Amino acid sequence: MKNRSIGIGLMGLGIIGGQVVKVLTEKADMLAGQTGGPLVLRKIKVLPVDLKRPQAREMPAGLLTTDEEEFFNAPGIDIVIEAIGGEHPAREYLKRAITSGRYVVTSNKEVIAKHGAELQALAQKHNVGLRYEASVGGGIPLIAPFKYDLVANDITGIFAIINGTTNYILTRMAREGIDFPQALKSAQELGYAEANPENDIEGIDANYKLAILASLAFQTVVRPEDIYREGISRIGSRDFRYARELGLAIKLLAIAKRADNSIEVRVHPVLIPEDSLLAKVDGVYNGILVEGDLIEKVLFYGQGAGPLATSSAVVADVVASAQDITFGVGNRLKWTPGSGKRIKPMDEIETQYYLRLNCADRPGVLAQISKILGDNMISIASAIQKEADEAAQTAELVLTTHPSPEKAMRQALNQIERLEVVKEIGNFIRIEHI
Amino acid sequence: MKNRSIGIGLMGLGIIGGQVVKVLTEKADMLAGQTGGPLVLRKIKVLPVDLKRPQAREMPAGLLTTDEEEFFNAPGIDIVIEAIGGEHPAREYLKRAITSGRYVVTSNKEVIAKHGAELQALAQKHNVGLRYEASVGGGIPLIAPFKYDLVANDITGIFAIINGTTNYILTRMAREGIDFPQALKSAQELGYAEANPENDIEGIDANYKLAILASLAFQTVVRPEDIYREGISRIGSRDFRYARELGLAIKLLAIAKRADNSIEVRVHPVLIPEDSLLAKVDGVYNGILVEGDLIEKVLFYGQGAGPLATSSAVVADVVASAQDITFGVGNRLKWTPGSGKRIKPMDEIETQYYLRLNCADRPGVLAQISKILGDNMISIASAIQKEADEAAQTAELVLTTHPSPEKAMRQALNQIERLEVVKEIGNFIRIEHI
Numbered sequence: 001m002k003n004r005s006i007g008i009g010l011m012g013l014g015i016i017g018g019q020v021v022k023v024l025t026e027k028a029d030m031l032a033g034q035t036g037g038p039l040v041l042r043k044i045k046v047l048p049v050d051l052k053r054p055q056a057r058e059m060p061a062g063l064l065t066t067d068e069e070e071f072f073n074a075p076g077i078d079i080v081i082e083a084i085g086g087e088h089p090a091r092e093y094l095k096r097a098i099t100s101g102r103y104v105v106t107s108n109k110e111v112i113a114k115h116g117a118e119l120q121a122l123a124q125k126h127n128v129g130l131r132y133e134a135s136v137g138g139g140i141p142l143i144a145p146f147k148y149d150l151v152a153n154d155i156t157g158i159f160a161i162i163n164g165t166t167n168y169i170l171t172r173m174a175r176e177g178i179d180f181p182q183a184l185k186s187a188q189e190l191g192y193a194e195a196n197p198e199n200d201i202e203g204i205d206a207n208y209k210l211a212i213l214a215s216l217a218f219q220t221v222v223r224p225e226d227i228y229r230e231g232i233s234r235i236g237s238r239d240f241r242y243a244r245e246l247g248l249a250i251k252l253l254a255i256a257k258r259a260d261n262s263i264e265v266r267v268h269p270v271l272i273p274e275d276s277l278l279a280k281v282d283g284v285y286n287g288i289l290v291e292g293d294l295i296e297k298v299l300f301y302g303q304g305a306g307p308l309a310t311s312s313a314v315v316a317d318v319v320a321s322a323q324d325i326t327f328g329v330g331n332r333l334k335w336t337p338g339s340g341k342r343i344k345p346m347d348e349i350e351t352q353y354y355l356r357l358n359c360a361d362r363p364g365v366l367a368q369i370s371k372i373l374g375d376n377m378i379s380i381a382s383a384i385q386k387e388a389d390e391a392a393q394t395a396e397l398v399l400t401t402h403p404s405p406e407k408a409m410r411q412a413l414n415q416i417e418r419l420e421v422v423k424e425i426g427n428f429i430r431i432e433h434i
Numbered sequence: 435m436k437n438r439s440i441g442i443g444l445m446g447l448g449i450i451g452g453q454v455v456k457v458l459t460e461k462a463d464m465l466a467g468q469t470g471g472p473l474v475l476r477k478i479k480v481l482p483v484d485l486k487r488p489q490a491r492e493m494p495a496g497l498l499t500t501d502e503e504e505f506f507n508a509p510g511i512d513i514v515i516e517a518i519g520g521e522h523p524a525r526e527y528l529k530r531a532i533t534s535g536r537y538v539v540t541s542n543k544e545v546i547a548k549h550g551a552e553l554q555a556l557a558q559k560h561n562v563g564l565r566y567e568a569s570v571g572g573g574i575p576l577i578a579p580f581k582y583d584l585v586a587n588d589i590t591g592i593f594a595i596i597n598g599t600t601n602y603i604l605t606r607m608a609r610e611g612i613d614f615p616q617a618l619k620s621a622q623e624l625g626y627a628e629a630n631p632e633n634d635i636e637g638i639d640a641n642y643k644l645a646i647l648a649s650l651a652f653q654t655v656v657r658p659e660d661i662y663r664e665g666i667s668r669i670g671s672r673d674f675r676y677a678r679e680l681g682l683a684i685k686l687l688a689i690a691k692r693a694d695n696s697i698e699v700r701v702h703p704v705l706i707p708e709d710s711l712l713a714k715v716d717g718v719y720n721g722i723l724v725e726g727d728l729i730e731k732v733l734f735y736g737q738g739a740g741p742l743a744t745s746s747a748v749v750a751d752v753v754a755s756a757q758d759i760t761f762g763v764g765n766r767l768k769w770t771p772g773s774g775k776r777i778k779p780m781d782e783i784e785t786q787y788y789l790r791l792n793c794a795d796r797p798g799v800l801a802q803i804s805k806i807l808g809d810n811m812i813s814i815a816s817a818i819q820k821e822a823d824e825a826a827q828t829a830e831l832v833l834t835t836h837p838s839p840e841k842a843m844r845q846a847l848n849q850i851e852r853l854e855v856v857k858e859i860g861n862f863i864r865i866e867h868i
Contacts, residue, residue, distance in 0.1 A: 023586055023728070034585055133583065139729035141575065141583035149567065149575035151468055152457055152749035277735060280714055294457070294746035295573035295736060301711060302732035312728035315586035327763045 005038045006322040007076035009102070011045040011093055012084035013064070016107055016134075016314070018055050019307035020083060023315050031315070035322035043074040045093075072096060079321050081314060082106040091115050098122045098130065103325060105317040107134035107310055113208035117221045120333065127330030131317035136209040137162060137286050139309030140302040144316075145290075146216040153292030155217040158256040159272075159434050162209045164284035164304045165200035166232050166252040168192045170269075171282045174249065179237045192284060202231035203252060203267040210254035214265050217290070218258055220341040222265055228346045230268035239356065239427055242398045243271055245384065246354075248431065249279035255432070264344045271354050271431040278434060289434060347407040352381065352433070354400050356426035357416070361388045361395040365421045369397070372419075376412040378404040394423055400431060439472045440756040443511035443536070445479040445527055446518035447498070450541055450568075450748070452489050453741035454517060457749050465749070469756040477508040479527075506530055513755050515748060516540040525549050532556045532564065537755040541568035541744055547642035551655045554767065561764030565751035570643040571596060571720050573743030574736040578750075579724075580650040587726030589651040592690040593868050596643045598718035598738045599634035600666050600686040602626045604703075605716045608683065613671045626718060636665035637686060637701040644688035648699050651724070652692055654775040656699055662780045664702035673790065673861055676832045677705055679818065680788075682865065683713035689866070698778045705788050705865040712868060723868060781841040786815065786867070788834050790860035791850070795822045795829040799855045803831070806853075810846040812838040828857055834865060 008024065010017055024031065024039055032038045044064050050056055056064060065071055080097035082104065084090050090111045097104045098119065106112065112119070112132045123130035133143045146155075161167050165187060172183040184201065187193035199205050207229050214222040232252050243250050248271040257264045272279050277299055281287030286304030291297055303309040324332070359365045366383065373380060381400045388395040401409070416422055442458065444451055458465065458473055466472045478498050484490055490498060499505055514531035516538065518524050524545045531538045532553065540546065546553070546566045557564035567577045580589075595601050599621060606617040618635065621627035633639050641663050648656040666686050677684050682705040691698045706713050711733055715721030720738030725731055737743040758766070793799045800817065807814060815834045822829040835843070850856055 027586065031586070139584075139726075140732055141579045144578065144583050145575045148754060149578050149750050150573075150746065151753050152461065152465070152746050277711070277714055280711055292746070294742045294749075296743065298574055298734070298736035300732070300734060303730050308728045309730065312584065312586050312726070315728075316583050319585050320582060323766065327761065327766075329761045329763060332757065332761075 004326070005040050006035060006325055007040050007042045007078045008318065009043045009045070009071060009074060009077035009080045010041065011071070011080065011082045013044055013046045013050040013053065013056060014083065014085075015307045016310050017044070017081075017083035018053070019311040020081060020314050021055065023311045024318075031319060034319050036326050037322075039318065039322060040076075042077050043071050045071040072100060077102060078325050079103045079105060079318055081318065082108055083314070085110070087111055087114060094119055095122060098126050098128055101126060101128060103129040103321040105131045105314055105321060107132070107314055109135040109205070109208040109212060113211040113224050116212065116215060124331045124333060129321045129324050129331060131321060132212070133317050134310045134313035136212050137288060137300065138302065138304040138306060139312040140286060140288065140300045140304065142213065142288060142300060143216065145300070146213065150290065150292055150295060150298070153294045155290060155292045156258055157291035158210070158213055158217055158254070158288065159278060159432065160210065160213065160254040160286070160288040161251055161278060161281050162254050162286050162288065162304060163200055163203070163206040163252060164286060165193045165197065166203070166206070167281065167286070168284045169201070170232060170235070170250055170252065173235070173237060174240050177237050177240065180233055180235060201233055203229045206252060206254045206267045210256060210265060210267055213254070214256040214263065217256060218263055218341055220263070220338050222256075222263065222343070226265060226343045228266040228268065232269055234427060235269055235429075236427065238396070239429065242354075242356065242384065244274070246271070246382065246400065247274050248272060249274040250429070251278065251281075253432070258341070261340065262342050262344050264349050266346065266349070269429050271429055272434055276434055347405070347410070349406045350403050351406070352401055352403050352431035353409055354427070354429045354431055355398070356428075357397045357399070357422055358394055358424040358426050359397050360421040360423065361393050362421070366397065368419055368421060369399070369416055372412050372415045373401070376408040378402075378408055378412055396426065438760070439474045440469060440759055441474050441476040441510035441512045442752065443477045443479070443505060443508060443514045444475065445505070445514065445516045447478055447480045447484045447487065447490060448517065448519075449741045450744050451478070451515075451517035452487070453745040454515060454748050455489065457745045458752075465753060468753050470760050471756075473752065473756060476511050477505050479505040502527075506534060511536060512759050513537045513539060513752055515752065516542055517748070519544070521545055521548060528553055529556060532560050532562055535560060535562060537563040537759060539565045539748055539751040539755060541566070541748055543569040543639070543642040543646060547645040547658050550646065550649060558765045558767060563755045563758050563765060565755060566646070567751050568744045568747035570646050571722060571734065572736065572738045572740060573746040574720060574722065574734045574738065576647065576722060576734060577650065579734070580647065584724065584726055584729060584732070587728045589724060589726045590692055591725035592644070592647055592651055592688070592722065593712060593866065594644065594647065594688040594720070594722040595685055595712060595715050596688050596720050596722060596738060597634055597637070597640045597686060598720060599627045599631065600637070600640070601715065601720070602718045603635070604666060604669070604684055604686065607669070607671060608674050611671050611674065614667055614669060635667055637663045640686060640688045640701045644690060644699060644701055647688070648690040648697065651690060652697055652775055654697070654772050656690075656697065656777070660699060660777045662700040662702065666703055668861060669703055669863075670861065672830070673863065676788075676790065676818065676820075678708070680705070680816065680834065681708055682706060683708040684863070685712065685715075687866070692775070695774065696776050696778050698783050700780070700783070703863050705863050706868055710868055781839070781844070783840045784837050785840070786835055786837050786865035787843055788861070788863045788865055789832070790862075791831045791833070791856055792828055792858040792860050793831050794855040794857065795827050796855070800831065802853055802855060803833070803850055806846050806849045807835070810842040812836075812842055812846055830860065
């Protein structure tokens with residue numbers, strides 16, 4: 001084992017990049033003890049705007065560059081950390097780093113979700129490491145467990161709260177009885193949601209992360225577009241009230257299940273038992289429940305975002321890369337992700353359903369609805385009739401079903417919607433008994 | 435990278451060893467895909483009694499041996515799995531395996547807790563891997579996260595439910611209002627507690643596991659005898675009733691904290707807020723909360739024992755060892771555990787306390803007790819007076835304190851015990867606001 005120093009090139013000096021520099025600098029001695037030699041920051045690729053940051057101004061002249069060529073041609077860079085985010089030019093930078101023989105570490109969920117298979121193949125070809133622990137779950141170890149610790153398991157299920165923004169909004173709605181727009185506004189004011197919140201509240205961020213986790217867990221390529229996706233904006237405060245009556249909590253879950261060679265992957269709001277551990281994962285925290293044939297259930301919980309937690313994962317990946325470099329280990333992956341597994345269309349999934357209907361307040365309504373469900377072979381598990389609005393002569397009807405095929409449920413909903421006595425389908429949420 | 439086969443020698447064919455054989459056999463193809471070459475079971479060291487097991491009878495002649503010499507002289511063994519448990523002869527076997535150049539994998543918490551530093555030094559000297567993921571937390575990834583994933587953190591605290599038996603007993607007591615002897619008996623009947631339950635209920639098992647985790651987290655040698663230890667047998671059903679009134683749950687926790695170069699390590703019953711995630715870890719499950727400067731809090735949850743979960747960790751260690759062998763990587767540890775950190779005597783710790791006193795039911799009792807606490811600079815956070823026994827003219831008084839030094843609390847307890855109005859100190863439990 002050579003105890004030489006390891007050179008680091010960093011791309012991006014935003015919040016994440018800046019924090020990574022801080023850790024590499026402040027903990028230099030401790031990290032050197034872990035890798036057997038010092039980690040030396042040799043070059044940082046920044047945008048012109050970053051040069052004005054206080055952190056940038058304190059750095060030695062020559063460490064920073066805005067020029068891509070200067071960055072990639074700098075001597076002595078063994079590991080490239082990509083912390084610029086977004087799809088482009090991150091993808092191109094990562095490919096260039098790999099092609100030029102550098103080990104790469106990234107926190108970029110979008111690039112890994114969309115181009116992970118391509119980058120992994122490239123890293124195998126050039127025999128360098130590709131690590132992305134920070135791309136999912138912030139500082140919670142997740143990628144490494146799937147790659148190493150749980151490797152003896154057939155993973156059968158993942159149920160994950162992996163977007164802190166939506167979990168914060170849903171937690172506020174559950175606790176305060178407020179509606180979605182108000183909770184979103186508050187989250188934005190507190191900096192937990194962005195001005196344009198689409199990426200979070202429509203489940204796009206969770207979709208990327210699930211693509212990464214499911215690809216690893218099932219050793220196959222799951223692309224973001226393979227995943228069914230619904231956001232949280234249609235959840236109302238009344239859904240939380242009914243959920244509580246039913247002993248259920250509402251969470252945005254990223255779900256992956258495997259049975260034989262079929263996979264189902266979906267991101268949508270889910271009702272789960274309120275005494276389950278996932279139901280207790282509140283606020284901006286993440287919780288990831290993994291089911292496997294040997295472990296039964298393992299749950300990981302922690303901060304899924306933020307510069308400190310993310311830097312914990314990035315620096316751990318840097319240390320692992322540095323250890324591999326000193327040991328002369330190239331790319332570790334022995335298997336090539338196959339594409340032999342079939343992604344189930346949503347029509348084929350089977351789950352339980354919660355249905356909130358705004359109906360005419362008159363006799364026989366439940367009978368008509370029950371008949372449609374029965375004709376579609378869907379059996380009702382519970383029914384609550386509530387909140388008659390005397391002026392409008394309407395009442396709210398909340399039904400839950402036993403496990404039923406999504407296809408049958410969709411068909412029943414179409415028929416129910418056409419009933420004269422049904423004013424509106426208020427909501428339709430899947431239930432998972434985890 | 436050579437894609438040769440990796441030879442395995444297994445010591446012990448009990449419940450764990452038998453399950454490991456099952457996984458290695460049934461998942462041979464999948465595991466070969468992970469390591470780049472097949473894992474071949476070359477020899478199993480058994481006790482004469484094991485030869486009668488159905489599993490043993492189905493094995494090829496010559497695979498089993500009761501002879502230590504035959505085992506260690508068998509050709510082509512790269513990795514030795516130790517699954518016999520207990521301190522001796524496991525320690526001697528592990529030393530012999532390491533000294534003869536084999537990578538070792540063990541699930542033996544007692545040996546690692548007592549002799550981990552010695553074995554690690556030996557493994558470094560002979561440049562082979564020493565892995566023990568299954569020794570703590572069964573199938574929950576814990577050792578690997580401390581060694582790799584959380585390596586950028588200064589770990590400041592560990593709060594762990596790491597003994598399933600005691601957690602099962604406490605869960606039964608909390609839910610059913612039964613007393614310790616009854617809960618223990620029931621746990622024994624269901625096979626969750628052993629006929630001689632001392633190892634679990636006195637916190638010895640948790641003590642071993644904490645020694646392992648704290649040694650890793652703080653990169654120092656924490657020996658089992660460094661750890662303060664109390665069992666759960668003195669917890670009564672009334673303590674659960676009062677805890678609930680105070681919004682607290684009772685758990686046996688293994689606690690490790692670090693401040694600068696001082697460490698505190700202790701295993702004892704603890705009152706924790708009932709809405710904390712650890713309080714929701716019920717039954718035989720384990721939950722390990724880790725605090726670090728970057729991650730803030732991460733919690734790991736799952737089955738802490740059982741053959742399936744344990745085999746998950748053992749086989750993951752075998753795969754990691756096999757990968758290292760094919761890559762030509764020897765011992766990975768870069769640091770030598772120091773002993774520079776000071777273990778705080780219990781007198782120096784500071785925490786909150788719950789105090790249940792059986793007192794004379796007459797005026798001025800609380801005043802006398804408060805005076806003693808005040809004289810010792812301990813301030814009362816809450817007081818409940820309950821359950822006057824009219825015949826005996828006694829009442830139960832439950833106090834909680836603000837954070838106070840253990841030394842002052844001990845002194846106050848001595849003085850309180852001598853008060854004529856105090857019949858008995860019913861219980862004394864530490865409180866942690868995690």
